[in-house]
Amino acid sequence: xxxxxxxxxxxxxxQRIDEALRDVDPAALVDTDGDAxxxxxxxxxxxxLTTLRGAGCELTAHDIQRLPSVCCGGCSG
Numbered sequence: 001x002x003x004x005x006x007x008x009x010x011x012x013x014x015q016r017i018d019e020a021l022r023d024v025d026p027a028a029l030v031d032t033d034g035d036a037x038x039x040x041x042x043x044x045x046x047x048x049l050t051t052l053r054g055a056g057c058e059l060t061a062h063d064i065q066r067l068p069s070v071c072c073g074g075c076s077g
Contacts, residue, residue, distance in 0.1 A: 002067040003048060005037040007057050012037075020055035 009032060021028040021041060028041030039048065045064050052059055 001041070001043055002070070003037075003039045003043070003045075004033065004065045004067060005039055005048070005052065005057075005059070006035070006063045006065075007037055007052070007059060009035060009037075013056055017052065017055045017057065020051050024051050 014030070014032070017037070018028075018030050021030055021039065021043075024047060025041040025043065028039065028043075030037055030039050032038070041048075043051070045061055045066065048064060049059060049061055
């Protein structure tokens with residue numbers, strides 16, 4: 001799943017966020033996208049919210065937007 005997460009990037013510890021996300025999903029990707037984080041990984045919104053809060057982000061579920069899938073199905077055989 002891919003998500004846009006509205007967060008105060010001026011106060012976010014991106015390394016801590018990256019490590020926390022990879023503890024849950026070692027293949028997770030995180031990058032900045034304007035004033036938000038773009039996160040890709042095997043997360044549901046509750047897990048992502050809990051993980052980001054544990055990494056020091058002050059968020060609510062309203063700060064997380066799930067993006068439409070871009071999967072073409074080719075990786076699944």
